Amino acid sequence: MNAIVDDNAVTQLELQVRQIRMEANGINSYEFVSPDGASLPPFTAGAHIDVHAGPGIVRQYSLCNSPAERDRYVIAVLKDPNGRGGSAAVHENIKVGDRVRISAPRNNFELRPCKGKVVLLAGGIGVTPMKAMAHQLESENIPYEMYYCAKGPDYAAFRPELEALAKSGKVNFHFDHGDPKNSLDITTVLKHPEGECELYYCGPGGFMEACKVASEHWPSGSVHFEHFKAPVKQADADASVAGAFIAEIASSGERLEVAPDQNLAEVLQAAGYPVETSCLSGLCGTCKVRYLAGEVDHQDFILDDEEKAEYLTVCVSRPASKTLLLDL
Ligand code: FES
Structure with missing residues (x-):
């Protein structure tokens, strides 16, 4: 290889x-x-x-x-x-x-240690990471339940494999047959987080929003999600990001100027700093870098509030302040 x-x-x-x-x-x-x-x-x-x-x-x-x-x-x-x-x-x-x-x-969407039950919510092709999670939870003998929403049986991938798990009651299929009125009642599914449970969800925009709203009362740090497509609002957000700023490198004191039409990732890479990138859309978290001082206008779709207090995704996010001190 x-x-x-x-x-x-x-x-x-x-x-x-x-x-x-x-x-x-x-x-x-x-x-x-x-x-x-x-x-x-x-x-x-x-x-x-x-x-x-x-x-x-x-x-x-x-x-x-x-x-x-x-x-x-x-x-x-x-x-x-x-x-x-x-x-x-x-x-x-x-x-x-x-x-x-x-x-x-x-x-960047890893299962966290869980003492209670894990809830997996998949919408359409968002089933892909959820299926891997179901396999891992099965092998680690961790209790979980999975809900897989699709338009109909012909639109649900991996049915034979997942039907075996459905027989054990761990996987629930939900088909709306193209009518939003028949959508899974996510609010009810997520109404009572049991004990120390963790929630993971992935799916299209409307599904993500429904999961977000329905899980707002879940304990901080227990909700995890991954977008597979940047929500539409990103175009507006990108148009409103700040102008030029200085990225200061903590280890060397080097000060890098980032022009309004540049993203921080490309400036760091051009200066030789080992910053990995992948989606370049704020979706995957590959490019996250810890910051030590400054305020950040987060434009990603992956970091939770705890992570945002410590990291920014340098492919799309910029500081709200004129200078940002990076832990590089
Ligand atoms: S490269 Fe994916 S979030 Fe930045």
């Missing part, structure tokens, strides 16, 4: 596509293996990989197989005709037998 480290200190692998399966309407799964049969770098549930789907097309997809499997990575991709072209490129360009460049797994 070829493994190289790129300019941003991210390990890149060249893997072979062993299998492509149609999992549901518009959703294919892709199984990547090492061409020489070697074990792959380990991952934990919630991890994602970067997939190079064509020239200049790099997209992030959650791994959805069991983290106990060391011989393969599996992703599932919904072809989005209204997307930026990444999912279409995966569907159209990647064939069985191809060698594809992907990054080693990174995880």
Whole structure:
């Protein structure tokens, strides 16, 4: 297996596509293996990989197989005709037998230690990290319940695998048949957080908002989520970010000027600081950097309030103050 480290200190692998399966309407799964049969770098549930789907097309997809499997990575991709072209490129360009460049797994949506029950809420293709979590929780014998919302059975990926868990009462399918009036009553599901439970959710914009509102009364630090697409509001937010500012590096005292049309990530990388980036959209958390002084106008969709007090995602966030002291 070829493994190289790129300019941003991210390990890149060249893997072979062993299998492509149609999992549901518009959703294919892709199984990547090492061409020489070697074990792959380990991952934990919630991890994602970067997939190079064509020239200049790099997209992030959650791994959805069991983290106990060391011989393969599996992703599932919904072809989005209204997307930026990444999912279409995966569907159209990647064939069985191809060698594809992907990054080693990174995880910004990790399962936290839990003394109570874990609740997993998946909307549509947001099932991918949840499925890996269900596998990991099964193997660690941690109690959980999962709700998987889709338009109908033909739109629900991985049904055979998840139906086995549904028989044990741990996975609940909910089909709205395209009518929002039939949506899962998320408010009721999340009404009474039991003991020291943890909530994880992932899905499309409306689903994410419903989960956010329904879990506002959950204890601080017990709610975790991952967007797979930047909410629409990002365009407005980007238009209103601050002008030039100074990023000061704590270890060296170096002061870097960041112009209004630059993002902090690119300035740090150009100056030689080892800042990894992946989604460049505030979705994955790969680029988070600790800050020691200054106020931040957070524009990401991944950090919770506790993390925001300590970190910023340098691909999209900027300081609200003129200077920001970074722990680099
Ligand atoms: S690179 Fe993904 S949040 Fe910054």
